[in-house]
Amino acid sequence: MAEASAFHGRTMGCLATTHSKAIHKLDIPSLDWPIARFPQYKYPLEEHTRENAEEDKKCLEIVEDLIHKFNGAGKPVAGIVIEPIQAEGGDNHASPEFFQKLQQIAKRTGAALLIDEVQTGGGPTGKFWGHEHFNLPEAPDVVTFSKKMLTGGYYFKEEFMPSLGYRIYNTWMGDPAKVIMLEEVIRVIRRDLLLETVQESGDVLMKGLLEFEKKYPQHINSTRGRGTFIAFNGTNTSKRDSIVGRLKLKGIHAGGCGEKAVRIRPALIFQPHHANIFLDRLEKVLCEL
Amino acid sequence: MAEASAFHGRTMGCLATTHSKAIHKLDIPSLDWPIARFPQYKYPLEEHTRENAEEDKKCLEIVEDLIHKFNGAGKPVAGIVIEPIQAEGGDNHASPEFFQKLQQIAKRTGAALLIDEVQTGGGPTGKFWGHEHFNLPEAPDVVTFSKKMLTGGYYFKEEFMPSLGYRIYNTWMGDPAKVIMLEEVIRVIRRDLLLETVQESGDVLMKGLLEFEKKYPQHINSTRGRGTFIAFNGTNTSKRDSIVGRLKLKGIHAGGCGEKAVRIRPALIFQPHHANIFLDRLEKVLCEL
Structure with a gap:
């Protein structure tokens, strides 16, 4: 079981769980594995508590x-x-409660819970593992x-x-x-x-981006992130592409993900003063648009 | 399309083409891909020219x-x-003619020919690529x-x-x-x-092993190889296992493959005097049996 929009790799078994870009899957045989739905939150979170809790609930029901x-159907x-x-x-986040309940479903139905930390592992969220943010009562399987x-691997319960x-x-080996x-x-x-x-650099980025989304709501919104693993949305795909392209001309490498997100993925040595350089150039881009 | 007894890897797509040991495939979903048969020759080759040519022919017919x-059936x-x-x-060899005709079949039917040189590539057969021994009129696809x-990769036609x-x-990347x-x-x-x-060390090994199979036909037979990529058979599986185990006690690491083969896989720096050390200890093992 995997979720819509997930990316878990490009070899054949992994690819059967990947559903982010159609181009990845073209011409590759796949398997009849169920695909659930990853929560799609509305931002800012504090203004959409009720809708987002309902979204969690709906997604968990779909999984179960x-x-x-x-x-x-005999395909356990x-x-x-x-x-x-x-x-x-698209840098989609889900709440700690969502992951806690997902783990309960996994245990109740006898399915193993695999958390894919290929992007999140090793520190970029401000904790060593992304799932440490979820206060799970026990480790993922x-x-x-x-x-x-540096190398592909996994750890697992005994x-x-x-x-x-x-x-x-x-x-x-x-x-x-x-x-x-x-x-x-x-x-x-x-x-x-x-x-x-x-964490410090991430706080600087988040604070700056949240100000920008109030100041330039005609261009960006939906800032979200943990540590420096941060994204915000352009108001549409071409706006997003324009922001990414213009940032590059100012010496800033950011990526697109999902339909309209700009994602920031600095190295662990990225410091608050680097965050300020980023914000300064991003604001220049937002003024240009 | 792959062949019986083939080993092409352990990730899911690769594993669908692997058919060497059942344990590799346990619990892993697979695909309905055709499996042909790799020639099984009789040794010594010069005494079985006719049978082995017939084996080539039969295997090529199965492929086509x-x-x-x-x-x-709509599964091209x-x-x-x-x-x-x-x-x-099991260190199974096939003739240059077999590979030449296989390439003709591939071209005639519009199937690409992929040669898996994971074990044979980089020199152990005495040429840089194993398929250079086959005088193919053009490179594999x-x-x-x-x-x-040192790293997993592939090359391919434009x-x-x-x-x-x-x-x-x-x-x-x-x-x-x-x-x-x-x-x-x-x-x-x-x-x-x-x-x-x-090539030199391989010649020493082959010469010695061919002498041993004449001298100890109750223990070993069917020596075959290219460069130092050499194997011989024990007369049965337990004889093979006994040879591999006893060699280890004399400081020689050789492996088993297939049902009853002992395979030799020295590093490229293995020299004729190392080959003589190997032969000396192997003969001691054959005398002990």
């Missing part, structure tokens, strides 16, 4: 219904695959990681250890050279308190 | 029949995936590599270039650090003439 439907759902923040799909973690040898095996580099990366994250830097 | 069957065969030497499946090549951007894409290391590996292979070393 799909599991029962597939289980009943072995697991649920979800991003802590649905990145490629499986967590996948890559990107900032009961998910394959009972037979040779079930999970490959030539480089985790690529030891990358693991040595990763140890150094983690040492530097701790030594330089980079998770705190991410 | 399967393609027509699947094409006719887009490509043929094959190892130059079927390694995990796609060649995959890994292991000795007409296989995706027509749209973003079709083939991932975070590290070939892992540039590994490509730098690979450049150095290739420089050393050239500087130290390692392909010639592989």
Whole structure:
């Protein structure tokens, strides 16, 4: 089971759970796996508490219904695959309550809960793992990681250890050279308190962006994020594309995701003064539009 | 389309083409892709020319029949995936003529020919690519590599270039650090003439093993190989396992593959005097049995 707009990779099994861009899936065979819906919140959150809680409820009902439907049809759902923040799909966030209840559904229906932390893992949300923001009563069953973690991997609960040898095996077995580099990366994250830097820089970005969305509501809205893992929407796709293009001309690399989001993905060493440079140039772009 | 006993990887799409050990495929969903048969030769080759030529013919007929069957059933065969030497499946070899005719079938039926050089690529057969032994009139359409090549990759003919951007894409795009290391590996292979070393050491191994199979026919037979990519059979599975285990006790790491093969996979720096150490210890094992 995966969700609409999810991105979980490009090899064939992963791709069966990916639903962000049609181009990714073109010509590749896929599987009859259920696709649920990731919550689509209205922003600012504090003005839409009731609607967003209803959206959570509706999405959770869809998940549980799909599991029962597939289980009943003899295609039992072995697991649920979800991003802590649905990145490629548009930087879509869901509440801690949503993830807590999703974990309850997983446990109740016997499906494993896999949280895909390929984009969120390693610090960019201000915690080492994105799912640490959700106060889950217990760890997810499986967590996948890559990107900032330098090598692709996953950790898992002991009961998910394959009972037979040779079930999970490959030539480089985790690529030891990358693991040595990763140890150094983690040492530097701790030594330089980079998770705190991410939180501080993220606060500067959020504060600035929330001001801009009040000041330029004709151009941007829906700022959301954790740490420096932040996005805002252009009022439509061409507005978004124009912002991304104009930022590039001012030396700022930001990306598009989903239909109309601009996403910010700085490195962990991005500091508050870098955040101010970003805001300064973004405001110039917003004035130009 | 893949062949029985083939090993092409463990991710889901790859696994649909892998048929070497049942344990690899347990619990993993698969696809209705045709599986042909890889030639099973009788050794020594020079005493079984007629039977082996018939085996080639039979296997090629199966390939062509399967393609027509699947094409006719509305499941067109887009490509043929094959190892130059079927390694995990038991170090099964096929003649240059077999591969030449397979390429003709591929061209005639519009299926791409992918040669999986993950084990054979990078020198162990005494040529840089295993398929160079086959004198194909033109290059395969796609060649995959890994292991000795340090990073997983493939090369392909220009007409296989995706027509749209973003079709083939991932975070590290070939892992540039590994490509730098690979450049150095290739420089050393050239500087130290390692392909010639592989041929010389392989000749010593083959000569010694062919003598042993005459001297100890109650234990081993069917020596075959290219370069140092060599295997021989135990007379049965338990004999094979016993040889591999006893070699280990004498400091020699060899592997089993297929039902009863012992495979030798030395590094490219393995020299004729190392081959003599191997033969000396193997003969001690054969005397012990």
